Amino acid sequence: MSHQARKRFGQNFLQDQGVIGRIVRSINPQPGENLLEIGPGQAAITKPLLQACGRLQVVELDRDLIEPLRQSCVGLGELIIHNADALRFNFAPLGLEQPLRLVGNLPYNISTPLLFHLLEQSARIADMHFMLQKEVVERMAAEPGGKDYGRLTVMLQARCRVTHLFDIGPGAFKPAPKVDSAFVRLQPHGEPLYPIADFAAFGRLVAAAFSQRRKTLRNGLKGLLDEGQIQAAGVDPQARAETLSVAAFARLSAQLLAPLHSSAEIPNR
Numbered sequence: 086m087s088h089q090a091r092k093r094f095g096q097n098f099l100q101d102q103g104v105i106g107r108i109v110r111s112i113n114p115q116p117g118e119n120l121l122e123i124g125p126g127q128a129a130i131t132k133p134l135l136q137a138c139g140r141l142q143v144v145e146l147d148r149d150l151i152e153p154l155r156q157s158c159v160g161l162g163e164l165i166i167h168n169a170d171a172l173r174f175n176f177a178p179l180g181l182e183q184p185l186r187l188v189g190n191l192p193y194n195i196s197t198p199l200l201f202h203l204l205e206q207s208a209r210i211a212d213m214h215f216m217l218q219k220e221v222v223e224r225m226a227a228e229p230g231g232k233d234y235g236r237l238t239v240m241l242q243a244r245c246r247v248t249h250l251f252d253i254g255p256g257a258f259k260p261a262p263k264v265d266s267a268f269v270r271l272q273p274h275g276e277p278l279y280p281i282a283d284f285a286a287f288g289r290l291v292a293a294a295f296s297q298r299r300k301t302l303r304n305g306l307k308g309l310l311d312e313g314q315i316q317a318a319g320v321d322p323q324a325r326a327e328t329l330s331v332a333a334f335a336r337l338s339a340q341l342l343a344p345l346h347s348s349a350e351i352p353n354r
Contacts, residue, residue: 099129099190099216101257106133108268111250112188112214114138119211121179123171123189123199126150128157134188135162142179144171172199180209190216193262197221197237207244213271214250222249222267234327236295240288242331243279245271279335287338294326294334301325306337314340 099105108130114120114137121142125131131154135141140163145151151168158164167174172195179185187210191199196217203213217225225241226249227233241247248270255261281287294305303312303322315322318336320329329337 098127098259099257100259101253104253104257105129107251108214108216109133109137111268111270112186114186118186119180119183120186120188121176123187123191123215125154126190128154130188130190131164132158132161135164139163141165142167144169144174146170171195172202175206176203177206177209180206180211184209184211186211187213188215193218193221193264200225200237200241204240204244207273210273212273213245214268215271216253216266216268218262219252219265219267222269225249225269225271229330230328232327235298236291239291239295239331239334241271243281243284243287243335245273247271279332281335281338282342283338286341287335290338290341291326291334294329294337298325298327302329302337310337310340317343 112134114134116137116139118138120134120138120140121144122131122134123144125143125145127150131141131143135158142165143154144167145154146169148168151166155164155166171189176185176187187203196215203210221237224233224235224237226247227235227238250268250270253266253268255263255265257266290306290309293309294302297305301323302310302315302320302325305326306315310318312322315337318333318340320333320337
């Protein structure tokens with residue numbers, strides 16, 4: 086497939102056969118699974134995935150890639166192509182009968198908004214395997230207390246188990262990106278680890294807490310929670326957001342729905 090990578094689509098096509106093999110082994114696709122690939126590009130992992138499971142859906146925005154993609158996969162299995170923008174695509178209906186396994190070399194310029202879009206549909210998703218900028222994966226998998234720990238970390242780990250699988254150098258792609266990449270696994274929690282009643286409220290609170298990292302929670306959450314409500318959640322009002330566990334953020338968000346300081350039962354983690 087000869088195609089000029091387009092900067093506006095954030096295209097960097099995977100070429101390294103060793104990396105491709107390692108990715109496919111990590112995904113471990115099986116016949117009959119409900120697999121969907123986001124951004125198949127030049128079919129580097131599309132073909133081995135389709136051969137392994139016999140049926141594969143893909144979401145591809147670039148119209149010029151559709152027909153070459155179709156032709157390159159002839160005889161390998163059933164390929165269903167959705168010519169759509171993944172940021173606006175509704176994945177949930179495709180996982181109604183069987184949860185989706187999502188795979189993709191995500192365009193780095195839309196990776197964070199796309200992850201948030203997928204979180205909203207995580208009830209229909211079994212797992213996600215994505216190639217992303219290494220710096221983003223480090224933020225996704227971070228522990229409290231470090232510089233990488235932030236809003237993305239908390240929002241993802243509230244809903245998913247995040248596993249940083251391995252790193253990938255720029256030379257594995259054409260054209261080579263200017264950053265290192267990493268491969269990550271996201272597994273939505275089957276049973277919620279944290280009883281978050283309202284994810285929209287949780288998101289507002291987490292965004293406010295991290296909007297100015299140097300501020301204490303007492304100042305950063307002003308207008309959302311007062312000092313008494315923060316203390317009622319078992320959290321020090323003088324603490325900074327990056328020191329709090331996901332469970333602590335869940336307890337804080339419960340206080341948004343409990344203005345009379347009635348404490349929610351959320352496990353300490």
